[in-house]
Structure formats: structure tokens, C-alpha cells
Amino acid sequence: MTTWHAPEALLRAYAAQAAPPAAAVSLEAHLDTCADCRARLAQALPAATASVLATARAGVLARVASEPSPVPARRWRSRVVRSAPLAWLLGCLAVLTSASALDVGSTQRPALVLLLSPALPLIGVAAAWGSRLDPYAEVTASTPAAGLSLLLRRTLTVLLAVVPVAGGVGLVRGAPGPGLWLLPCLGVTAVALALGGVVGLQRATATLGAAWAAAVVLPGIAGTGVPAAVTAQAGPWWAAVCALSLLVLVLRRSAYAALPR
Amino acid sequence: MRTRTIRPTTFEPTAFAFAVRAESLVVNAGRRRAVDGLDLALGTGVHGLLGPNGAGKTTLMRALSTVSRPGGGALELLGVPMSPDADLAVVRRRLGYLPQHFGFHPRFTVRELVEYFAWLKEVPSQRIGPAAQRAIERVGLADRAGDKMKTLSGGMVRRVGMAQAIVNDPDLLLLDEPTTGLDPEQRVSFRELLRDLGSDACVLVSTHLVEDVAASCEDVVLMESGRSVFAGSLDGLLAADPGASSGTVGDSAVERAYTALLRSARATGEGA
């Protein structure tokens, strides 16, 4: 604690710019730490100096008030949603629309919309974690947000985008409703996440996509009847697949704590 | 005049002696053992990680940033052992990482990008705006904060990468080739920023440029073939080259010492 304070005579001399240099330096050092002496110095200032200081202060404050304050941009949340998946969403819409166009007039085989919808989220899910297409994958993996919760949040975004699009196209073109493809869609997505924890998400989604094409889409197009995977009877099986995959995913969640390699 | 940042954590007693401690650390890159039995202990300050291309610097940086898992040995970051069941989020909140390749979404503005990373790093939401603004100012991009990423030069993108790395005031800051694309003037202000950051955090700068290390690092780790072949002060590095003591201490002296150490490490490696 300081017990010394500047004598009145020194303050007056300093205010009149007449203090000896050594005394002025030590007074300035004291003024840095002592609000009382600063207040006393302000009292001791000649009127002319005081008015210059007041004008300067008012000028600085006016300048600060007139400058634009840094605007916190909160738009990045919507940008994240917009920038990456927009192209993919448009792609999904194009695929489904052309698929439903091909469906018109063909009653021999099951609707293409039905065959394709369950596999569509795979493309979006592939980009959800550790993808080479994601410019931030590496930094993201070093943040506390990384892990299963971020993966699930991004997967949910993908599903919330693709399900209404597929449902809407189906509705407009008279294709089968979501009752037939929603559970397979969730099941395929859940298997991709669980398998991704073992072999990497990109490899898992590619493998599943190929398997879906070979086991469901191609037989469907070939006209050998509605593939069993997208019939009402398969519903309970898909529910079981979902539950089992989510269990595996939670048990092996540490696989998504760091990037594979 | 330089200002020193006082943070709440500045006055907390640290529970660990070294921000980074590795013993016989092994890290795989694909099938290759890129880091192979490395010992390392780093405290507060700016440390240089030197080594030729392919020495394992980037693989080591990825393990220290918790992006990839060690394949063997022991690693402790900020006092937390990196065991398979370690709570990584505790370490990651206090970590800053600039990877070798830092891409961007072209339509993001600088501020949006830095705020996005502040959010990923769990900076409290009312502090995200001010923290991003301060980080952007520290890397000298305040006048470009509202500009889209696609309008920036390569050096500026690198500085945005730096801003996201420091936005959470990390205690452990890992910078992989941070000076790539910076012009000489930007390098000088970057070194000043490094010294400021190193006053109360552990900063590890990986580089293949000896001059970066000579200008801003207190000590040096020299890597070759996945191992540390030298760790110590800059003076200690110079002592490795008999010719350095007579000449002036500068870039070229450090460069010569570096080459001499690498040569002897390679000779030992081949002999073994």
C-alpha cells in the first residue's frame, strides 16, 4: 500500500509544466497507480489546459460512437447448413424427380422412388465426419464438439433434409408413401454409422450403397417383383436393425473421438 | 507497446509440469510408423519442431492435437494421460491447432468462420463475438473481418487459420507450418504474436524453415525418421556444430548446426 501522496505544490508545478524532470517522472509513476492524486491533479489544472482536455475527450467519445461497432455475425449456423448440403439436396431432388418421371406408365416394376429413397441419406452421411470433402474435418476433430454427438446432429440434419424431399416427390408423383421406405431409410443410415465406426464412414457408406444397389435397386428394375427389403413385412426387421446398430454405435462411440487412419 | 493478456487461468496453479509429455511414443500414418519411439517434454514457451520432409512432424502434430490416436508408448497432454478412455473434451477445450492444410468454404466471411470454430470449441455463446473479434485483430485481419474467404490471399487464409487456433485462448497451441504463404513483413508480425502467445501457453511450431525457429523459438526439437535426435536450447543446437562458435550467430549458423546434427543422426541410424 502506498502511503506517500503527491504534495500540492508538486501537483501545481506539474500542471503548469514547471516541475523538475526527475520529480515529474516519479510523479507520473505514482499517478499511474493512484486515482486520488489523479483527481487532485485535475483540480490543479489551469482552465485553458482543462478545456483542451475536455474537448479532446468529447472528440474521442464522439468518434468511437460514430464508428460501426463490430457486428457479431451469427449467420454461420445457417451457412453451414446452406453451403455443403445444398448441392447434395438439389442432387437428391433431381435424382428423385427423374426417378419418378421414369416411373410414369410403368406398372410392371416397383417405383424407383421407393427403391432409391432409403439409400439417399448415405451420400450426406458420408460427408458428416472425417471426409476429404470437408475442409474443416481435421480442425473439427481437435475440438471438444467432435465425437458421437456431432455425428448424430449432422446425420439428423441430413435426414431432416432428405425425408421431406423424398416424401414430397412421392406425394406429387403418386409413388408409395413413406410408410414403406422410412424404416429402411433409418435402418440403412444406422448401419452406416455403426459400420463406419469400424471401417471408416466413407468406406462404410460406399459399401452399403453398393450393397443396396445390388440387392434392392437392380432386382427391382429387373422386374423380379418388389424386393423384400421395401415391403411392409420387412418393417419389424428394419426396426430391429435400427436398434442393434444404435447399440453398437453407442458402445463403440470412441471410434468417432478421433479421425481414422 | 506490448500488452500482456491476463486470463482467469493465469493465476491457477498448474497440476502438471509439462504441457506435452511423451515417452516412447508411436504414431502410425496409414501402415507407416511415422513417429517411432519419440520422447518429448514441453512446458510454457515457444518451441520449434524442425526436421526434413517425411521426418514425422505432421503425424506427431496430429497426435498432439488429439486428431489421431497414438499407436503405442505414453502421451500426456495438459496433465491428462491419453488413454483409450480419456476424456478428450477436457483437453480439447484448451487446445488450438492449425493443420498443415487449412481449407475453407468460399462463401464464409472471416468472422463467420472464426465464430464457427469458437462455437465448436465450446466458447460460451455470449463470448463468441468478442473472442472472434480479438483473435481476428491479433492476426492483423480486422479490416477484412467482413470479407468472404474466397477474396483472401493465401497468406491471409493462413492467418485466418491462426485466428481460429487462438480463438479459445489455448494453453497448448500446435501450429503446423504456420508461415507458409506469409510475406516477409507478415512473418515479422507473426513472430511477435508467437512471442506474446508463448508467454503463458505452450506453443509448438512445426516448420522446415530454420529461420522461423532461429527468430522466435526458445528451444528446438529436431526430428529425423520418427525420432527426436536433438531437444534443447538454440545455443545447445549451435554447440553441435564446431564451426558455429567462431562465426556470428544467425540463420546460417543454425542451418549449419541443423545439417550437422541430421548428418550424424543418419550415420548412427545406418550403423545400427
Ligand SMILES: [Zn+2]
Ligand atoms: Zn497519491
